[in-house]
Amino acid sequence: xxxxxxxxxxxxxxxxxxxxxxxxxxxxxxxxxxxxxxxxxxxxxxxxxxxxxxxxxxxxxxxxxxxxxxxxxxxxxxxxxxxxxxxxxxxxxxxxxxxxxxxxxxxxxxxxxxxxxxxxxxxxxxxxxxxxxxxxxxxxxxxxxxxxxxxxxxxxxxxxxxxxxxxxxxxx
Amino acid sequence: xxxxxxxxxxxxxxxxxxxxxxxxxxxxxxxxxxxxxxxxxxxxxxxxxxxxxxxxxxxxxxxxxxxxxxxxxxxxxxxxxxxxxxxxxxxxxxxxxxxxxxxxxxxxxxxxxxxxxxxxxxxxxxxxxxxxxxxxxxxxxxxxxxxxxxxxxxxxxxxxxxxxxxxxxxxxxxxxxxxxxxxxxxxxxxxxxxxxxxxxxxxxxxxxxxxxxxxxxxxxxxxxxxxxxxxxxxxxxxxxxxxxxxxxxxxxxxxxxxxxxxxxxxxxxxxxxxxxxxxxxxxxxxxxxxxxxxxxxxxxxxxxxxxxxxxxxxxxxxxxxxxxxxxxxxxxxxxxxxxxxxxxxxxxxxxxxxxxxxxxxxxxxx
Ligand code: SF4
Ligand code: SF4
Numbered sequence: 383x384x385x386x387x388x389x390x391x392x393x394x395x396x397x398x399x400x401x402x403x404x405x406x407x408x409x410x411x412x413x414x415x416x417x418x419x420x421x422x423x424x425x426x427x428x429x430x431x432x433x434x435x436x437x438x439x440x441x442x443x444x445x446x447x448x449x450x451x452x453x454x455x456x457x458x459x460x461x462x463x464x465x466x467x468x469x470x471x472x473x474x475x476x477x478x479x480x481x482x483x484x485x486x487x488x489x490x491x492x493x494x495x496x497x498x499x500x501x502x503x504x505x506x507x508x509x510x511x512x513x514x515x516x517x518x519x520x521x522x523x524x525x526x527x528x529x530x531x532x533x534x535x536x537x538x539x540x541x542x543x544x545x546x547x548x549x550x551x552x553x554x
Numbered sequence: 555x556x557x558x559x560x561x562x563x564x565x566x567x568x569x570x571x572x573x574x575x576x577x578x579x580x581x582x583x584x585x586x587x588x589x590x591x592x593x594x595x596x597x598x599x600x601x602x603x604x605x606x607x608x609x610x611x612x613x614x615x616x617x618x619x620x621x622x623x624x625x626x627x628x629x630x631x632x633x634x635x636x637x638x639x640x641x642x643x644x645x646x647x648x649x650x651x652x653x654x655x656x657x658x659x660x661x662x663x664x665x666x667x668x669x670x671x672x673x674x675x676x677x678x679x680x681x682x683x684x685x686x687x688x689x690x691x692x693x694x695x696x697x698x699x700x701x702x703x704x705x706x707x708x709x710x711x712x713x714x715x716x717x718x719x720x721x722x723x724x725x726x727x728x729x730x731x732x733x734x735x736x737x738x739x740x741x742x743x744x745x746x747x748x749x750x751x752x753x754x755x756x757x758x759x760x761x762x763x764x765x766x767x768x769x770x771x772x773x774x775x776x777x778x779x780x781x782x783x784x785x786x787x788x789x790x791x792x793x794x795x796x797x798x799x800x801x802x803x804x805x806x807x808x809x810x811x812x813x814x815x816x817x818x819x820x821x822x823x824x825x826x827x828x829x830x831x832x833x834x835x836x837x838x839x840x841x842x843x844x845x846x847x848x849x850x851x852x853x854x855x856x857x858x859x860x861x862x863x864x865x866x867x868x869x870x871x872x873x874x875x876x877x878x879x880x881x882x883x884x885x886x887x888x889x890x891x892x893x894x895x896x897x898x899x900x901x902x903x904x905x906x907x908x909x910x911x912x913x914x915x916x917x918x919x920x
Binding site for chain 2: 439
């Protein structure tokens with residue numbers, strides 16, 4: 383490949399160090415030029431807690447139940463989601479509600495601590511009554527806080543993605 | 555007055571260079587290694603057994619969690635294995651999209667390897683640049699399937715949904731600058747004298763030993779063999795793709811580095827071909843509502859970034875879940891070569907050897 387004379391030259395003059403420093407300098411200069419100048423930033427660091435992050439529309443977050451225009455629960459207790467869930471974290475109890483033809487879930491529990499956010503439940507639901515919303519800041523201090531239910535649980539299944547200081551959803 | 559004796563030390567399980575919870579028991583004579591035994595099992599979750607109790611559809615989520623650096627490849631192996639078991643034909647468009655995502659995944663896996671391997675050996679800068687590009691690919695995965703790491707990207711019979719609008723633009727933007735990025739990594743490492751000193755002639759494994767141990771992937775190809783399942787037994791749409799298998803003959807750490815860089819370039823080529831030739835049509839095959847297997851067994855292997863990833867399924871009559879499932883995990887099998895590579899060498903070479911084998915402990919232990 384390289385002739386002996388060339389490799390001797392390489393040994394005497396550290397080209398490789400020069401190349402590496404040039405590359406580092408290029409990026410250093412780039413950031414320095416853009417810093418605090420209001421220019422379009424090209425660096426990749428996200429200042430996450432201060433600046434909200436954007437998520438892709440298909441992002442898989444927390445499971446959320448949907449109500450239709452009349453404020454009625456869309457779920458009709460077909461149990462498809464309960465059956466398909468690989469970690470078995472959904473529990474539904476079928477019941478009736480006055481003035482409603484289709485079955486009504488009197489209980490819909492979701493134990494989030496074991497959910498793996500695979501979206502199989504949403505996929506299996508033929509009635510579009512659940513989605514995985516864009517909430518990703520899901521940490522809590524207590525284990526009980528992970529249990530979601532329609533009512534009575536620590537968290538409500540109907541809560542939409544919070545419009546928080548920290549995250550924005552690109553869906554809306 | 556003085557006496558010498560062999561010393562036994564543990565490397566890991568929490569050593570940063572072991573890339574997870576790998577414990578290596580080393581017998582040292584001074585600084586020379588006389589015996590080396592990898593101790594595994596710290597991350598064992600019984601994935602194979604769990605999958606036997608889940609339906610073919612559900613099992614895919616566990617493949618995300620074996621080799622979590624290359625989960626799309628694992629998904630592909632699972633999906634294609636099950637499709638082979640049931641004789642399902644996947645639409646051509648789905649094959650193309652799968653190929654594209656798997657190649658992107660090969661790049662992420664190699665980038666992670668490059669960054670951490672260089673970091674172990676002492677080159678800090680590459681890590682930052684490698685992760686910058688990896689981040690971009692992970693956003694592409696997020697756009698496609700909603701998750702960055704545990705993707706669950708494919709479905710049996712095709713894909714869940716078609717590409718989202720705008721994804722092609724993201725991939726093209728990435729493709730446009732990626733070749734320059736590889737050149738940047740090369741500027742930092744290929745001619746770097748310290749890098750060369752730390753890698754050339756280190757952790758040798760010749761082709762004969764590699765084949766005898768069942769080692770596959772870049773480690774085998776760096777020893778001169780051109781065994782690549784994408785060429786040898788084409789799956790997905792690799793038969794229609796024009797690419798070369800990267801090989802080297804030196805069989806050392808440096809050669810493996812060159813092979814992996816070249817593989818990234820070839821992956822770049824394949825992705826371009828997938829984008830240009832993306833056929834129209836459906837992305838999901840017609841499937842029966844419930845998949846019920848016959849008495850049957852299949853083995854399906856794909857070329858994962860780390861080597862031959864095989865899924866072995868045994869079906870029972872009317873069963874909705876595999877009767878037996880086995881994963882031929884490349885990391886697990888490649889790890890056997892560690893002892894061969896380091897015995898008789900210095901302690902510092904173990905770090906390079908673990909890095910160059912590119913093991914992911916989630917896949918070693920399963
Ligand atoms: S996302 Fe997956 S694990 Fe979570 S509830 Fe739905 S099916 Fe179950
Ligand atoms: S699949 Fe949909 S409709 Fe059926 S029980 Fe689940 S949420 Fe309700």
